[in-house]
Amino acid sequence: MTDLSQPPLPGTLPDKRQVAASFSRAAASYDSVAALQRAVGMALLEKLPSNLAPARWLDMGSGTGHFSRVLAERFAQSSGVAVDIAEGMLRHAREQGGARHHVAGDAEHLPLRDGCVDLLFSSLAVQWCGQFASVLGEARRVLRPGGVLAFSSLCVGTLDELRASWQAVDGMVHVNRFRRFEDYQRLCGDSGLELIDLERRPHVLHYPDVRSLTHELKALGAHNLNPGRPSGLTGRARMQGLLQAYEQYRQVQGLPATYQVVYGVLHKPSDGEQ
Numbered sequence: 001m002t003d004l005s006q007p008p009l010p011g012t013l014p015d016k017r018q019v020a021a022s023f024s025r026a027a028a029s030y031d032s033v034a035a036l037q038r039a040v041g042m043a044l045l046e047k048l049p050s051n052l053a054p055a056r057w058l059d060m061g062s063g064t065g066h067f068s069r070v071l072a073e074r075f076a077q078s079s080g081v082a083v084d085i086a087e088g089m090l091r092h093a094r095e096q097g098g099a100r101h102h103v104a105g106d107a108e109h110l111p112l113r114d115g116c117v118d119l120l121f122s123s124l125a126v127q128w129c130g131q132f133a134s135v136l137g138e139a140r141r142v143l144r145p146g147g148v149l150a151f152s153s154l155c156v157g158t159l160d161e162l163r164a165s166w167q168a169v170d171g172m173v174h175v176n177r178f179r180r181f182e183d184y185q186r187l188c189g190d191s192g193l194e195l196i197d198l199e200r201r202p203h204v205l206h207y208p209d210v211r212s213l214t215h216e217l218k219a220l221g222a223h224n225l226n227p228g229r230p231s232g233l234t235g236r237a238r239m240q241g242l243l244q245a246y247e248q249y250r251q252v253q254g255l256p257a258t259y260q261v262v263y264g265v266l267h268k269p270s271d272g273e274q
C-alpha cells in the first residue's frame with residue numbers, strides 16, 4: 001500500500017507482481033482470518049441505494065469471492081464478473097461460484113468494455129492501487145450511465161500502533177503506507193462521478209499479543225510490501241523491542257490495532273443529468 005498523500009515518486013509504489021503473488025499465496029488462509037474484511041464488506045453493502053437492481057455487477061479486487069457470492073445472492077437476477085490481480089485468489093473463488101466470470105486484471109486498467117456494468121463493488125482492494133484517480137477513471141468508463149460505484153479502502157491512521165512501535169525500535173517502515181482521507185475526498189470530487197456518500201470510520205481489533213497480529217497480516221497477504229521495507233528475518237532483540245513498545249497501547253481487551261476504513265458511494269450521472 002502506498003502513501004499518496006505525497007506526489008507519486010518512481011520506485012515508491014508497491015510492485016503489483018508482488019501484491020499479486022502475496023495475495024495468491026494467501027488464498028487458502030485468507031477466509032479464516034478475514035473478520036474485519038467481512039464486517040467492512042457488509043457495512044459497504046448496507047450503503048448501496050435500496051432501489052438498486054443491477055443487471056450486471058463487477059466485484060473488483062474480489063479476493064476469495066466471498067462478496068461475489070453475497071452479491072449473486074442479493075441480486076438473484078443479475079450476472080457478475082469478479083476481477084482480481086491475483087490468479088491464486090481467482091482460482092480459489094472460481095471453485096466456489098458467485099460471479100459468472102472470473103477475470104485476471106488490474107483495477108487501474110480494467111479488462112472490460114465501456115459501460116458494461118451497473119454496479120462496481122470493491123471492498124478493501126483499492127488501497128493497493130498507486131493511482132486512485134486511474135481507478136476512478138476506470139470506474140467511470142465501465143459503469144453504465146446511472147450506475148453505482150461502492151468502494152471501501154484504508155487511509156492514514158491504519159495500523160498506527162504497529163507503525164509507531166516499529167518506529168521506536170529501528171526507525172524503519174514496517175507497515176504499508178496509506179493515502180490520506182483528504183485525498184480520497186479530493187479525488188472523488190474530481191472524478192466526474194457524483195458523490196453520494198464518503199466517510200471514514202475507525203474499526204479497532206484486539207489481539208492477545210503482537211505475534212497474533214503479524215501472523216494474521218501475513219495470512220491475509222496484507223503484510224508490508226513497500227519498496228525499501230526491511231528485509232530478512234526479524235532478530236530476537238528487535239522483536240523483543242517491538243513487543244515492549246507495543247505494550248504501551250494495551251487495553252483490557254488486548255493489544256489494539258486500528259483500521260481507518262474509508263467508505264465511498266458514487267453515482268455515474270445518466271446522460272440527461274450530465
Ligand SMILES: C[S@@+](CC[C@H](N)C(=O)[O-])C[C@H]1O[C@@H](n2cnc3c(N)ncnc32)[C@H](O)[C@@H]1O
Pocket residue numbers: 016019020023024034037038041060061062063064065066067083084085086089105106107108122123124125126128129222
Ligand atoms: C484484502 S483483499 C479483499 C478481498 C475481498 N474484496 C474481500 O473483501 O474479502 C484485497 C484483494 O485486492 C486484490 N488487488 C490488489 N491490488 C489489485 C489491483 N490493482 N487490481 C485488482 N485487484 C487487486 C488482491 O489480490 C486481493 O485479492
